[in-house]
Amino acid sequence: MQSILIVDDLESIHEMLDAVIQPIGYNTAFATDGEIALQKIREERYDIVLTDINMKPMDGLSLLAAIKEADPEAIVIMMSGYANIDNATQALKLGAFDYLTKPFKVDQLMNSIARAAAERKKRRQSGSAASAQNSLLLSGDSETAKSFNERLSRAAKLPTPxxxxxxxxxxxxxxxxxxxxxxxxxxxxxxxxxxxxxxxSELPGLLFDSEGAPSETVRSAQNGFLFLANIDAIPRELQATLGTLIRDLKGDIRVVCSSSRDLEQLVEEGQFEDGLYFRIANNALHVPALRDRTEDIPAIALAYFAQNHLPFNALGEGAAALMQGYRWPGNYTELQEVLAAAAEVGEGQTIREADLPEKLRDISSWPSLEDYLAEQAERYKQAVLKACQGDQGKAASILGTAP
Incomplete structure (x- = not known):
């Protein structure tokens, strides 16, 4: 059952709201000022906080700010006996979910609580899904996993694109x-x-308004993140304008982009605008492929089973060896599909080799050792050349080859 903390300095308001809210299926708790409310919130987590603004010694706006600092996902509905536009604006700016002016009608309150409860459920579901996926990628004790986790944390604290x-x-x-x-x-x-x-035809409207300023979609990310997924697919004719837009958003919205293609190579080929590239590429985070951290597969598998409430707690020796020998062209997404399929047919608490899809045993598409080593050598050469900023002489000195 969901819970609501009611914060008001008048006990008569507590009684009135309790009589309305409890019958529709919510547990209620009470506080007579902001300081008492904060103490209760430290001791117990509430799904919704319903608070008055005009209280002493801590008023509702100060309480709201403190709650959102402690839990940015908290759902707070503000109440006030005064129709004050400044208070309403400040409350919403601080992150209030809704603002009600007393005396309000019962159906107004019920509608606000129903919307708040739906939002709380949505945030929990999306948060659980996101944390499950993210923790899967970060599972494992390999040096690759540890290094990536550290780089991710550093990147998160920077304000730049x-x-x-x-x-x-x-x-x-x-x-x-x-x-x-x-x-x-x-x-x-x-x-x-x-x-x-x-x-x-829709993409320009998602990014810019009719005058070339940030669109409503972009402006809705104010103070937060604008994630431009697959930025390599942005049409060439929009890229310069997008670069200007990202420059103008600095300080108000942090832009995060993703690409599965080598943008530097696209710049060299004239397929990607160099100004846009240099604006977004100074702070980069490369996600390691699964084939580069196969020692983490057992840990990732166990994390997947636990998060999906599946009864398996081990990979058999043969299953682990087979999975660690596979090349995983579809990376973590493919791994999750394989684990889901294995869980459908597996019995007991251990996933065995026979439970895994046949494609993991098909090695007909594997390259020869010579081709594989040539591919890795070429990747290394390109990485060195990039590190040397295109200076072929310097790169040749590192590689021990003729320029």
């Missing part, structure tokens, strides 16, 4: 959500515009 890169299936949107959750903007809006999913 962030570029998240990684192969298809590395769940860059989940990483962007985790960066937001670890940032100083946690609790503020997280707005997504996916350039790959949006229709090409």
């Amino acid at each position: 962030l570029l998240i890169t990684g192969d298809t299936g590395t769940q860059k949107a989940s990483i962007a959500a985790l960066v937001h959750a670890r940032s100083d903007s946690a609790g503020e809006p997280f707005v997504t515009v996916d350039a790959k999913k949006a229709d090409s």
Whole structure:
């Protein structure tokens, strides 16, 4: 049963609200001022806080600010006996869910509580889904996993635009959500515009208004994050204007972008605007492919089973070896699909080799050792060349080859 903390300095208000709220299925608790309310909130978590503004010694606006600082996801409905526009504006700016002016009608209160309860449920569900995905990517004790976790935390604290890169299936949107959750903007809006999913005719309207200023969608991310997923799919003719937009949003909205393609290579090929690239690429976070951290697969699998309330608590030796030998072209997304399929047919508490899809045993598409080593060598050469900022002589000195 959901709970509501009612904060008002008049006990008659407590009694009136209790008589209305309890019959519709909520547990109620009471406080007569902001300080008492904060103490109760420290001791117990409430789904909704319903508070008056005009109280002493701590008024409702101060209480609201303190609650949102402690829990940015808290749902707070403000009440006031005075129709004060400044108070209402300040309350909403501080993160109040709704503002009611006394005396309000019972159906107004019920409507506000119903919407607040629905929002609370939505936040819990989305938060659980996001945390489940994110914790899967961060599971494991490999040096790759530890290093990525540290780099993610550092990137979250920077105010500058962030570029998240990684192969298809590395769940860059989940990483962007985790960066937001670890940032100083946690609790503020997280707005997504996916350039790959949006229709090409709709995309300009998602980014700009008719005069080229930030669109309503972009402005809705005020004080929070604007996540531009698959920025490599932004049409070339919009890229310069987007770069200007990102520059103008500095300090008001943090822009986070993602790409599965090498943007620097696209710049060299003339397919991506260099000004936009340099504006977003100074702070970059690369998500490691699953093939680069296969030692973490057992830990990721166990985390997946636990988060999905599945009865499995181990991978059999053969199953673990098979999964760690597979190349995982679909990365973490493919791994989750394989685990879901194995859970459908598995018995007992251990996933065995026979429970895994046949594709994990198919090695016909694997490259020869020579081809594989050549591919890795070329990747390393390109990485060195980038680190040397295109200076082929310097790169050749590191690689031990002729320039």
